Amino acid sequence: MAAALEFNNVDFSYDGSTPIIEDASFGLDKHESICVVGPNGGGKSTLIKLVLGLLKPQAGTISVLGRPPDESRAAIGYMPQSLHFDPRFPITVLDVVLMGRFGSGLHLGPFRRRDKEAAEAALERVDLDGFTRRRFSELSGGQRQRVLIARALVDEPRLLLLDEPTANVDQTFEKQFHETLRELATEMPIVLVSHDLGFVSSWVEHVLCVNRHVHMHPTTSISGKTLREIFGQGIVAVRHDQDCPPGEHVHHRGGDCDHHSKHG
Amino acid sequence: MGSGLLEALGNPLFSFLRTALIAGLLSSIIFGIVGTYVVTKRITYIAGAIAHCALGGIGFALYARHELGWTAFDPMLGAFLSAIGSALLIGAVVLSRSEREDTIIGAVWVTGMALGILFVKKVRRAGVSIESWLFGNINFVSDRDLWMVSLLGAGVLLLTVLFHKQFVAICFDEEFARARGLSVPVFYLLLLCMTAVSVVLLVHVIGIIMVIALLTLPPAISSRLARGLPTMMLCSTGLCALFIVAGMEISLRLNTVVGPTIILVSAAAYFAAFMMIGRFNR
Numbered sequence: 001m002a003a004a005l006e007f008n009n010v011d012f013s014y015d016g017s018t019p020i021i022e023d024a025s026f027g028l029d030k031h032e033s034i035c036v037v038g039p040n041g042g043g044k045s046t047l048i049k050l051v052l053g054l055l056k057p058q059a060g061t062i063s064v065l066g067r068p069p070d071e072s073r074a075a076i077g078y079m080p081q082s083l084h085f086d087p088r089f090p091i092t093v094l095d096v097v098l099m100g101r102f103g104s105g106l107h108l109g110p111f112r113r114r115d116k117e118a119a120e121a122a123l124e125r126v127d128l129d130g131f132t133r134r135r136f137s138e139l140s141g142g143q144r145q146r147v148l149i150a151r152a153l154v155d156e157p158r159l160l161l162l163d164e165p166t167a168n169v170d171q172t173f174e175k176q177f178h179e180t181l182r183e184l185a186t187e188m189p190i191v192l193v194s195h196d197l198g199f200v201s202s203w204v205e206h207v208l209c210v211n212r213h214v215h216m217h218p219t220t221s222i223s224g225k226t227l228r229e230i231f232g233q234g235i236v237a238v239r240h241d242q243d244c245p246p247g248e249h250v251h252h253r254g255g256d257c258d259h260h261s262k263h264g
Numbered sequence: 265m266g267s268g269l270l271e272a273l274g275n276p277l278f279s280f281l282r283t284a285l286i287a288g289l290l291s292s293i294i295f296g297i298v299g300t301y302v303v304t305k306r307i308t309y310i311a312g313a314i315a316h317c318a319l320g321g322i323g324f325a326l327y328a329r330h331e332l333g334w335t336a337f338d339p340m341l342g343a344f345l346s347a348i349g350s351a352l353l354i355g356a357v358v359l360s361r362s363e364r365e366d367t368i369i370g371a372v373w374v375t376g377m378a379l380g381i382l383f384v385k386k387v388r389r390a391g392v393s394i395e396s397w398l399f400g401n402i403n404f405v406s407d408r409d410l411w412m413v414s415l416l417g418a419g420v421l422l423l424t425v426l427f428h429k430q431f432v433a434i435c436f437d438e439e440f441a442r443a444r445g446l447s448v449p450v451f452y453l454l455l456l457c458m459t460a461v462s463v464v465l466l467v468h469v470i471g472i473i474m475v476i477a478l479l480t481l482p483p484a485i486s487s488r489l490a491r492g493l494p495t496m497m498l499c500s501t502g503l504c505a506l507f508i509v510a511g512m513e514i515s516l517r518l519n520t521v522v523g524p525t526i527i528l529v530s531a532a533a534y535f536a537a538f539m540m541i542g543r544f545n546r
Contacts, residue, residue: 052443078443089304089436090490099433102444108426135491151440 002066004028004159004189005051007214010060012046020046024060024214028206033190035200035219038210044193045081047210048163051191052078065158077157077188079148081164087137093147094119094132100154122150126180142173149180160190166199174199269513281512284405284469284522288508290413291465294420295479296501298462300493301455303483305435310358310456312476313369314351315463317376319472321346322397323383330389339397340412343467347460350376355453400471400523409468416461423458431455432493469508470523478504481530485537507533 005028012021020043028034038044049055050062053069064072077100097119098111123129126146131139136147145165152160165181166174174196182203184190194200197207201219209215272278273285302311325342328334350372357368384394396404424431430451433441442448463475470478486499511526518525 054442073443073445076443078440080437080439080443084439085437086304086306088487090487090492090496091432091436092492095432095492096436098429099436099440100444102430102433102441102446107429111429133491155444 002030003063004030004032004065005034005191006061006063007050008061010050010057010062012043012050012055012057016058019212021050021057021210021214022212026208026214026216028189028191030189032205033185033192033203034206034208034216035197035204036191036193036208036210037195037197042211044210045163047214048161048191048193051161052076072159074155075158077152077155077160079152079160079162079165081167082144082148089137091136092132093123093128093134093136093139096136096147097122097151097154100151118154118156119150122154123147125153126150140170140173142169142177145169145177146180153184158188160184160188160192162190162192162194164193164195166194166196178203267516269509269516272516280403280405283407283410284402285509285512287405287409287413288466288469288512289505290410290417291462291469292501292504292508294413294417294462294465295504296482296497296499297420297424298458299479299483299500299504300486300497301431301435302459303480303487304493304496305455307456307459308476308480309366309369310351310354311459311463311479313354313373313376314347314456314460315472315475316373317350318343318347318460318464318467319380319394319397320376320378320383321349321380322467322472323380323394326387326392327383330387330392340464340467343397343464343472344461346376347464348457351456351460352453355449355456359449359452396471397467398471398473399521400467400469402469402522404468413465416465420458420461423454427451427454428493435493470526474523474527477527477530478507481534482507485534485541488537488541503533 005026007024007026010021010024011019013019024047036044036047046055050057051064051069053064053071053073062069065075066072094116098115100122101111101115101118120129120132123131126149128143128146128150131143131147136144139147149162149165152162162181166177169177178196178199181190181192181200185203190204192200192204201207204219207217207219209217269281269285273282302308321342321344322339323342324346325337325339328337328342329339354368354372357363358365381394384392395401430441430446433444433446434448434451434455438448438452459479462479463472466475466478482500482503483496485503486496490496490499507530508526511529512522514520514529515522515525
């Protein structure tokens with residue numbers, strides 16, 4: 001069976017000289033989820049775009065669900081960072097979710113009945129049934145994030161790619177949100193960019209540190225609670241030596257994660 | 265004080281008024297649709313550059329016609345060609361991300377205007393001036409304008425019916441649209457071309473300089489009221505038609521220039537709505 005995600009010696013740079021991602025190799029199984037962490041500007045967004053096939057690596061190969069990224073794109077449920085939305089944009093919740101229904105093909109004319117039914121079903125999954133006719137801008141931050149999850153789910157994806165889904169969400173809602181994600185993780189692999197390792201570590205199998213170089217760490221042996229005890233709430237990076245036998249990791253190359261930094 | 269629009273419409277001496285009114289009302293449909301995309305996609309300034317650039321084509325056509333003897337080269341054709349050309353140029357540069365967006369907009373804007381004025385000033389024939397193209401001249405409106413508005417309007421309507429959901433997707437969230445496999449460049453350029461067509465339509469009624477007000481102010485008002493884009497388009501079309509009728513009525517009664525009067529009516533409504541709705545909303 002093909003892996004959910006496989007990077008083999010991937011190099012990428014925008015200008016051909018300054019590497020953003022260097023020699024990245026890792027694999028993700030179909031029943032696993034992964035949390036991507038790393039400093040801002042460390043290459044997390046670039047990694048996401050490589051998975052979506054929107055950027056092409058200069059060297060190495062990427063395979064998504066066993067095929068090249070642009071062939072698998074229709075099977076990826078994607079949720080971008082929500083920072084750049086116009087808060088005044090007049091659009092209904094249903095119409096936002098429907099945007100997830102552009103698979104392949106030309107799609108002339110309005111959306112069909114079955115598209116709308118799929119959108120309603122996706123909204124039901126994130127407990128927003130009855131919100132279809134509401135204006136998107138009227139919703140709370142947490143509700144909006146759930147709408148965007150529904151949009152990622154509406155085309156029956158086989159891989160979920162979520163870029164900082166809890167960035168604008170208040171704390172009370174955050175827990176509930178991670179419950180939804182934990183549930184989804186039992187159905188399909190999730191690749192999640194997040195600072196909230198404390199919440200995530202209880203249901204993701206791996207943590208991927210991205211700072212030009214890429215390192216994958218298992219999270220199975222540490223619980224979310226211990227992680228939070230060790231690092232505090234606002235964790236931004238993992239100590240690579242925490243969970244690996246000494247000597248297995250080589251971290252003296254330039255530009256790695258700051259292994260001991262915390263904030264917040 | 266002159267008589268009102270209703271009496272004037274009945275007067276056969278003022279048949280151009282009826283033509284202008286019909287052209288304005290038909291254009292309202294296109295303005296409501298395209299303006300909604302322009303406002304939500306936040307490309308008002310690209311629309312402005314395209315409109316001003318049309319002047320380059322108008323100037324060249326007038327020059328070619330009167331000085332080079334290309335009698336078949338209509339200024340309207342020149343306007344369309346340069347508007348579409350500037351739309352594609354700005355679009356291509358923006359998509360390639362090789363220059364700051366506002367910088368290329370400014371550069372295209374002034375180039376078009378400078379070329380237009382340069383060419384017109386070289387026309388030696390009396391009575392040819394740039395002013396009626398800049399600010400509109402309602403006497404120039406002809407039956408041919410009606411045909412043109414209807415034909416191009418039908419084209420814009422057809423594109424909207426076929427591709428509305430794609431336009432919504434790139435207006436709302438371009439990054440996501442790209443990730444879903446939508447050809448964002450194709451629909452972005454198509455949208456800019458529809459904008460180019462719209463800004464040229466009312467050149468005789470409003471003129472090139474102020475037309476973006478009629479394209480963007482009605483949707484700006486509607487966006488505060490409407491729940492979704494279809495409602496916003498309907499509402500904008502209605503407002504646009506209302507502003508044109510009210511502007512023509514006022515200009516007849518007070519004997520003012522039609523184009524600026526329509527624009528001032530729109531702007532007054534916009535500022536009033538801005539203050540009133542803003543107070544109720546938040």
